[in-house]
Amino acid sequence: MGWGGLRMSAEVLATRGLWKTYDPGGPFEVEVLTDVNLSVKRGEFVLLSGPSGCGKTTLLNLLGGLDEPTRGEVLLEGVRISGLSQGRLSRVRSRSIGFIFQHFNLLPSLTVRENVELPMVYAGVPRGDRGRRVGDLLGRFDLSGLGDRLPSRLSGGQMQRVAAVRALANDPLVVLADEPTSNLDEESSEMLLGMLSEMNREDGKTVVLASNYPEPAGRYAGRHLVFRLGGLEELGEESASSEEE
Ligand SMILES: Nc1ncnc2c1ncn2[C@@H]1O[C@H](COP(=O)(O)OP(=O)(O)O)[C@@H](O)[C@H]1O
């Protein structure tokens, strides 16, 4: 966006002096994020961990432009997204960000195929291209056989794999995953994390995943940040996603 070639920054997502206070000045004021400064490079797989209520969802929502900071800014490829008009923000979101939620958030009245297609409808992708891309994505992640099913006829693991495929629909720069495995059994969790890892390694997607626990996602992430007192602290870097092939 704006910077061609050489100036294209390796930093894909960043926050500068980010604060989030809910109900500021009101009776239910909660100061959740206090001066968070984060820098995520293209192609990283970052784990954000911390106990329930520490602000993981709040931060992911700010990173993905689903919510507005109280103070400070969020930069996507060096461009400030906090403060954009709703229209521009939703365009940026739909093109550049893929979300995976804790409770899957598939639309119950749409089939798997239609759920995966929906972000492309919003992004104005022509019908033929949409169909092709949905077919490719479902095939690639072994979900073709589920294309005509409604979400109510899927297991939790299947629902979350469909949600992960949906996050890729518009070929985003960044995939934000908010506790994507907290409602899955062990086997489904590993499958889902394997998918995210593949998106990261093979498609170069930058992945930011929030979790209550450092495991199992910690084994897939190349970098681990922990919430401490409203800020973020870096843990020793591991090698998982930065491993050369
Ligand atoms: N919309 C909201 N209004 C008021 N308080 C909120 C809101 N969303 C979250 N909170 C509070 O902010 C804190 C952080 O919440 P959250 O970001 O959901 O944490 P986590 O995802 O780490 O569990 C919690 O104390 C929560 O109660």
Ligand SMILES: [Mg+2]
């Ligand atoms: Mg949360």
